[in-house]
Amino acid sequence: MRYLTAGESHGPQLTTIIEGLPAGVPLTEEDINTELARRQKGYGRGRRMQIEKDAVQIMGGIRHGYTLGSPVALVVENKDWTHWTKIMGQAPLDSEASEDVKRKITRARPGHADLNGALKYGHRDMRNVLERSSARETTVRVAAGAAAKKLLSLLGIEIACHVLEIGGVQAEKLPYTSLAELKEKTEASPVRCFDSNAEQKMMDAIDQAKKNGDSIGGIVEVIVEGMPAGVGSYVHYDRKLDSKLAGAMVSINAFKGVEFGIGFEAARKPGSEVHDEIGWDPEKGYYRKSNRLGGFEGGMTTGMPIVVRGVMKPIPTLYKPLQSVDIETKEAFAASIERSDSCAVPAAAVVAESVIAWELAAAIVDQFSADRLDSLQMAIDEQRRYAREF
């Protein structure tokens, strides 16, 4: 399975084309819009999230509510586009048009793709870079992830995300009885946090950052239950599924690190406190007595819940200006802001959930017979039975 996204932040629309979804998967615009709305929520988001209520249009690959097996094309319009038709228009500018029309940007913003992207493609107007490097693109990654999540749920695989840390405020790792409980509680939280004590402190930290003209980052966690054991590979470095999840996580704008299970803590503990002992039970087959490795051994799923965390840096556009250089004049200036969120960690958790869902669905489609949903369901059931009785 693969997908490609296209579109600029203030262009007419964002588009994704998904290839490889099995035929027969029920998928509606509503399924996708629910996920898009989750991405738009979150304490600390700026004005744009209120301007734009994202809505998907299915443009191909689905008929009467079911995937056809052909590429699925999804489009999300930028409602703001009407105000940007001149600045972001596709047609060549006529020679009389003033330079003003382009809203040219020559001042590189620290922490953004601006300068490196301008160098790479030779853009003297860095708007050509920032329009695409903007996290607006994650909208259609969430749309593609919604399709992946739908497929996973039909295979008995559930996925959830939550926020563990914002601006140094850490949530306590409270136990939850089921993913359903985790989802219900975090969905109602303005910062997508399970620990209600930390929730208020996180919101205070966001307010404080905003007041200081600053921004803050955090840590999100994605949990997946129901993955069959043995998905991924130990024989090919590029098919190790944990490495794919790590790559997907760090592909999210502003994500700088990833860990599984106890993660970096493993460096500080002896092996006896890191590795998970193996047990066998006639009902559930092989299992691990703990899940410190977060669902992976040897690049393959163990059948235990997958637990993966990502670190998001503070978003780089600040009201408090940072020093930079104008590429036209080479003069120093203090990078100022158009408009920006002060914290996007709760929204980024939804993006993380989406990209992880995508990689898991893609790995399953890769490994099992998957032209049709029913044959895929049979293959996964068979894999579960085989692993139980092995």
Ligand SMILES: Cc1cc2nc3c(=O)[nH]c(=O)nc-3n(C[C@H](O)[C@H](O)[C@H](O)COP(=O)(O)O)c2cc1C
């Ligand atoms: C959901 C989400 C929303 C974001 N919103 C903003 C924003 O409002 N302002 C900003 O400067 N960066 C924002 N970012 C981060 C930038 O897009 C990102 O830092 C930038 O493209 C540079 O990429 P890098 O940080 O991965 O190197 C956001 C990221 C995510 C995931």
